Amino acid sequence: MNQQTVRQLALPELTAACVKLGITGVGLWRQPVQDYGPSATARLVRDAGLTVTSLCRGGFFTALDPGERRRAVDDNRAAIDEAATLGTATLVLVSGGLPDGSRDLTGARERIADALAELAPYAGERGVRLAIEPLHPMFASDRCVVSTLAQALDLAERFPPEQVGVVVDTYHVWWDDRAPEAIARAGAGGRLAAFQLADWVTPLPEGVLLGRGQLGDGAVDLRGLRELVDAAGYEGPIEVEIFSPALWARDGVEVLTETVDRYLRHVAAECHGASEGDHATEGHFASEGGEEG
């Protein structure tokens, strides 16, 4: 469970609720980790018997100003250190958009490669993999010039697979008819670092960042994408990462419980008898995950 899905829960509440619901790992964000303390967070999660599935996020490599780029690289080194402290192998990267006034997508993508060249060995030495996340093309100007999984792989493949991988997030790739071939390519190359879930719902809100939908509420063939990732040999965690003010306004544990149910109905490999009309139970999910909460 990515922490952002239920950001209303403090870390101790989140870990307790995950344990109770049979959720086996948490994806964390830098700011709440820094607020709680990286070492204390690592201890909290470990003591609960959970894993840290990923740390979000590094990146923002596209500045033109040399000083700004230097600060970004330094900040990413700190993020790698935090990931290592947390014991996660995956640092998710949101690569950055176009600098103000620039229209040079190719140049921006090259600056990402330059930053990766500096950071990849540093990450690899610490057992952390940099995971390039392509963001939906509607974020290309202001957030991430890497818009497709194929582009992310074009970048990642310049580096060893244990140092740089890619993230498949259903929200960002669902529309792309070339995503299936890119998922297979990522799997064949050992580049699948993370798999994240959110659904696509419309109308998009102003600014479009916080418009993600609960699993099953939208247009994404979540199960089909999960099957593609499975077929590509991915055996890592599946994270649910939904940015939604509607979910944040509700009781966090209730949202987690609903999300587990939605996962079983719309994503999981086997429904254990749950049909579209049924509500799956905690027990189903725990047995699905192979661990009892």
Added chain:
Amino acid sequence: MNQQTVRQLALPELTAACVKLGITGVGLWRQPVQDYGPSATARLVRDAGLTVTSLCRGGFFTALDPGERRRAVDDNRAAIDEAATLGTATLVLVSGGLPDGSRDLTGARERIADALAELAPYAGERGVRLAIEPLHPMFASDRCVVSTLAQALDLAERFPPEQVGVVVDTYHVWWDDRAPEAIARAGAGGRLAAFQLADWVTPLPEGVLLGRGQLGDGAVDLRGLRELVDAAGYEGPIEVEIFSPALWARDGVEVLTETVDRYLRHVAAECHGASEGDHATEGHFASEGGEEG
């Protein structure tokens, strides 16, 4: 000039202003054409010495209900007839999104092909080409499951090039690193039916439909895309199509004048001495277009 850019202008005002500014053609929309009358519109435009560069829009082929699909095909036949009456060779198609509750992008795309198979010969007999417009992936669920120029070509190439082509709209393709190769492919196959301009600006508004920017205000390398279309052998009209409440709230002739200026500064092949700081004049534009208004 696409009519939507200055929808505040009635057809006679639009044509008069275009003549005055040296704009040589207008892209029209079905509703205002029907309101004015297709034959009367054709006469108005012809008498002004202008051409109709395109008619927007047909499409919306993705319904699952057979009756709804039948009605869509019939309505597109009417749109083809209107295009023929207007004397334009180009009917722009917005193909349609996912039906409510469906997550089957592949199936939706096939239903588009089925509709094209019915309509393409009818269009060809009337001298009208169906022009598939890929829309930005942020419209994939609710408006158009054809999200890239390559996808549009995959569909178009099932039919003769004089019957089915594609639209390159900078707003929809600017982010796509595979757009250059797709533009070349479209040119080589004789599929380039229309080239439309709008700029990409953020933040996107709620619903994202009406967030287009005036030329030069945003992230799109307009001149670079125009050069690609030129290099692909395109010699048809270049339309400016901006959906922007901010532009619609202003005096229409003032917006047209500004748009001509922006076109010269950010798109045109030669600036005729106009630099970023200068304001190009009507005369520049008219000489650019090769016709005096």
